Amino acid sequence: MMDWAYLFEISLTGIASGGLYALAALAFVMVYKATRVVNIAIGEMLMAGGYLFFTFAAMWALPLWLAIPAAVLACGLLGAVIERTMIRPLLGEPPISVFMVTVGLSSVLIGLVEMVWTADQRRLPEFMPSDPIMVGDAFLAPKVFWGAVVAAVFIAAVLLVFRYWRGGVALRATASDQAAAYSVGINVPRVFSLAWVASAMLAAVSGIIVGSIGGISSSMGVFGLSVLVVVIVGGLDSVLGALVGGILIGLVEALAGAYLGGEYKLLATFVVLVVILMARPYGLFGTHEIERL
Amino acid sequence: MRIGTLKESYVADAALFDSRTQHAWLAIAAALLLLFPFMASDYWLYMACLVAINVASATGLNILTGYTGLVSLGQAAFMGLGAYTVAILQTRYGTPFLLNLLAGGVVAMLGGIVVGIPSLRVKGLYLAIATIAASFIAHFLFANFQITGGTAGLSLPPARLLGMDLDTSFRLYWLIVPVTVLMLLGAANLFRTRIGRAFIAIRDRDISAEVLGIPLLRYKLLSFGLSSFYAGIAGGLWAYFFRVVTPESFPLSMSIFFLAAIIVGGMGSILGGILGAVFMTMVPELLKLIVDLLSGGAGLAVFLSPVRLVVFGALIIGFLVFEPLGLAEIWRRVRRFFHLWPFRN
Numbered sequence: 001m002m003d004w005a006y007l008f009e010i011s012l013t014g015i016a017s018g019g020l021y022a023l024a025a026l027a028f029v030m031v032y033k034a035t036r037v038v039n040i041a042i043g044e045m046l047m048a049g050g051y052l053f054f055t056f057a058a059m060w061a062l063p064l065w066l067a068i069p070a071a072v073l074a075c076g077l078l079g080a081v082i083e084r085t086m087i088r089p090l091l092g093e094p095p096i097s098v099f100m101v102t103v104g105l106s107s108v109l110i111g112l113v114e115m116v117w118t119a120d121q122r123r124l125p126e127f128m129p130s131d132p133i134m135v136g137d138a139f140l141a142p143k144v145f146w147g148a149v150v151a152a153v154f155i156a157a158v159l160l161v162f163r164y165w166r167g168g169v170a171l172r173a174t175a176s177d178q179a180a181a182y183s184v185g186i187n188v189p190r191v192f193s194l195a196w197v198a199s200a201m202l203a204a205v206s207g208i209i210v211g212s213i214g215g216i217s218s219s220m221g222v223f224g225l226s227v228l229v230v231v232i233v234g235g236l237d238s239v240l241g242a243l244v245g246g247i248l249i250g251l252v253e254a255l256a257g258a259y260l261g262g263e264y265k266l267l268a269t270f271v272v273l274v275v276i277l278m279a280r281p282y283g284l285f286g287t288h289e290i291e292r293l
Numbered sequence: 294m295r296i297g298t299l300k301e302s303y304v305a306d307a308a309l310f311d312s313r314t315q316h317a318w319l320a321i322a323a324a325l326l327l328l329f330p331f332m333a334s335d336y337w338l339y340m341a342c343l344v345a346i347n348v349a350s351a352t353g354l355n356i357l358t359g360y361t362g363l364v365s366l367g368q369a370a371f372m373g374l375g376a377y378t379v380a381i382l383q384t385r386y387g388t389p390f391l392l393n394l395l396a397g398g399v400v401a402m403l404g405g406i407v408v409g410i411p412s413l414r415v416k417g418l419y420l421a422i423a424t425i426a427a428s429f430i431a432h433f434l435f436a437n438f439q440i441t442g443g444t445a446g447l448s449l450p451p452a453r454l455l456g457m458d459l460d461t462s463f464r465l466y467w468l469i470v471p472v473t474v475l476m477l478l479g480a481a482n483l484f485r486t487r488i489g490r491a492f493i494a495i496r497d498r499d500i501s502a503e504v505l506g507i508p509l510l511r512y513k514l515l516s517f518g519l520s521s522f523y524a525g526i527a528g529g530l531w532a533y534f535f536r537v538v539t540p541e542s543f544p545l546s547m548s549i550f551f552l553a554a555i556i557v558g559g560m561g562s563i564l565g566g567i568l569g570a571v572f573m574t575m576v577p578e579l580l581k582l583i584v585d586l587l588s589g590g591a592g593l594a595v596f597l598s599p600v601r602l603v604v605f606g607a608l609i610i611g612f613l614v615f616e617p618l619g620l621a622e623i624w625r626r627v628r629r630f631f632h633l634w635p636f637r638n
Binding site: 038086089090093095096097099100101103104105106107108109110111112113114115119225228229232236263264266267270271273274277278281282291 | 362364411414415416417418419421422423425426427429430433436437500546549552553556596598599600601602603604605606607608609610613614617
C-alpha cells in the first residue's frame with residue numbers, strides 16, 4: 001500500500017533541492033561551455049562562498065545586504081585568480097591535465113578552509129523566513145522552499161543575462177566556435193575569465209543557500225559530487241541538461257533517502273549515473289562529439 | 294662520459310637496461326635494498342614497506358592512466374577489493390598468503406574489467422567520473438555486506454611463511470619489497486611487448502590505434518584489468534601490513550593520492566611512478582617534521598592535516614603547470630647533464 005501523500009511530500013522536497021543542484025550545475029556548465037574545463041572543484045568553490053559569507057556575516061557582523069554581495073564578489077575574485085594562475089597557463093594542454101589541476105585545486109581549497117576556519121561544522125546566520133510552507137496537504141521545510149525559490153530566480157536571471165547581454169552573447173559565441181569568435185573580434189581569453197568569475201559567483205550564491213540549509217563544513221565538497229553527477233547525467237555542455245538533471249537527481253536522492261535510508265542517497269545517484277552513461281555516453285542532452293582523425 | 298649508444302641488433306635496442314653504467318647502478322640499488330633492513334630503524338622500515346606498497350599501486354595506475362590514457366579515480370577501490378579478498382580468505386579459510394595475494398589481485402582484476410566495460414563508449418572525463426561512481430559503489434558494498442564485516446571491517450592474523458609469523462616491519466619487508474620489485478620488472482617489460490605498445494598507441498590516439506588493427510575494447514579492458522591487478526596485490530600487501538581492513542581505509546582521497554603520485558612522478562614512465570610514489574609518501578612525513586620543528590612539539594599539530602591537503606593540491610597544480618613530465622623528466626635532465634659533464638661548454 002503506497003502512501004501517496006508521503007510520496008508527494010518527498011517528491012516536492014526532492015524537486016526543491018533539485019533546484020539547488022540545478023543552480024550549482026549551471027555554474028559548472030558555464031565554465032565547461034566556454035572553456036572546456038571540467039571543474040571538479042565546483043563543490044569546493046561552493047564551500048568557499050559559504051565560508052566567505054560566514055566570515056562577513058557572523059565574524060565581522062556585517063548586515064546581510066552587505067555580507068551577501070561581498071561574499072559573492074569575493075568568490076568571483078577567487079574565480080578570477082584561479083583562472084589566471086592555474087587555468088590560463090594550461091591553455092592548449094590536453095583536457096585531462098586541466099581536469100587534474102582542478103583536482104589539486106579542490107584539495108588546496110579544503111586545506112585552506114580547514115586552516116582558517118578549522119574543520120568543525122558551522123551554522124550560517126538565519127536570513128530566510130521560517131514559516132512552514134504548505135502545498136496542499138504536504139509540508140515543505142521553509143529553508144528548502146525559499147532556497148529553491150532563490151535558486152529559480154537566479155537561474156532565470158542568468159539565462160536572461162546570457163541571452164541578451166553583450167558579454168553573454170560573446171560567451172555563447174566562444175562556446176559554439178572559438179576560432180570564429182576570435183575572427184569576429186571577441187577577446188576570447190577575456191571571455192574565459194568572465195566565465196570563471198561568473199561561475200564562481202553563482203557557486204557562491206548556491207554555497208550560501210546550501211550552507212544556510214545544512215550548515216557549512218570542510219566536507220561540503222560532497223555536494224559537489226552530486227553536482228558532478230547532475231552535469232554528467234544532463235550532458236556536460238547543456239544548460240537544459242543541468243536543469244533537468246538537477247531536478248532528476250534531487251528527486252532520486254529524496255526518494256532513495258526516504259524509502260531506502262540515508263546511506264543509499266549517494267549510491268542511488270551514482271547508480272543512476274552509471275546507467276545513464278551506459279545508455280547515453282554524452283548525457284541526456286549533451287552534444288555528441290564526432291571524432292575525426 | 295657517454296657519447297653515443299651504438300646498437301648492432303634489434304634485441305640490444307629493445308633491451309630493458311642498455312648500458313653498463315645502468316647495470317652498475319642497478320646492482321648498487323639492489324645491494325642497498327638488501328642491506329637496508331639491517332641498517333634502518335623500525336620507523337624507516339615501516340616507511341619503506343608503505344612506500345613499496347604505494348609504488349606497486351601507483352605503477353598499476355600508471356599502466357592505465359599514464360600509458361593507456363584512461364583516467365581513473367578508482368584505484369583505492371580496487372586496492373580495497375584486493376585487501377578484502379585477502380582478509381576474507383585469511384580469516385575464513387586460512388589459505389596460504391601467497392595464494393591469497395594472487396586471489397586478491399585476480400578479484401580486483403575482475404572488478405577492474407567490470408568497471409572498464411563502459412570505457413569503450415564513455416571517454417575521457419566522463420570515464421573519470423564513472424570510476425568515482427564505481428569507488429562509491431564499492432565503498433557501499435564493503436560497508437553493507439555481511440562477509441566484509443560491515444563498518445567495523447575485518448582484522449586478520451599475520452601472514453605465515455615457513456612457520457614464521459610476518460608480524461614486524463623487518464619481516465614484512467622481505468615479503469613486500471620483493472613482490473613490488475617483481476611487479477615493477479613486469480610493468481617495465483610489458484612496454485617492450487605488443488600489448489604494451491598497443492596501450493601506448495591507444496593513449497596517443499585511440500581511433501588511429503583501431504585503424505592500425507588494435508581491438509580497442511579488448512586492450513582497454515586488458516589495461517583496466519592489469520592496472521587493478523596491481524592495485525589488488527598492493528591492497529593485499531596493505532592488508533597484511535596494517536592487519537585491519539575497514540571501508541574507510543580506501544577513500545576517494547587515496548585514489549587522488551595515487552593520481553597525484555603519477556602526475557608528480559611523471560605519467561607514462563615506470564621510473565616516474567616509483568619516484569612519484571616515494572615522493573608523495575614522504576611528503577607528509579617531511580611536513581610532520583617541519584611542523585614539529587616550527588611548533589617546538591606542540592600547538593601547530595592541528596594544522597598538519599590541512600597543510601597536507603594544501604601541499605598535495607599545490608604539488609599537483611605546480612607540477613602540471615611547470616613540469617608536466619614530472620620528476621622523471623627532472624631526473625633525465627640531471628642524467629643528461631652528467632653524461633657530458635666536465636666537457637660541456
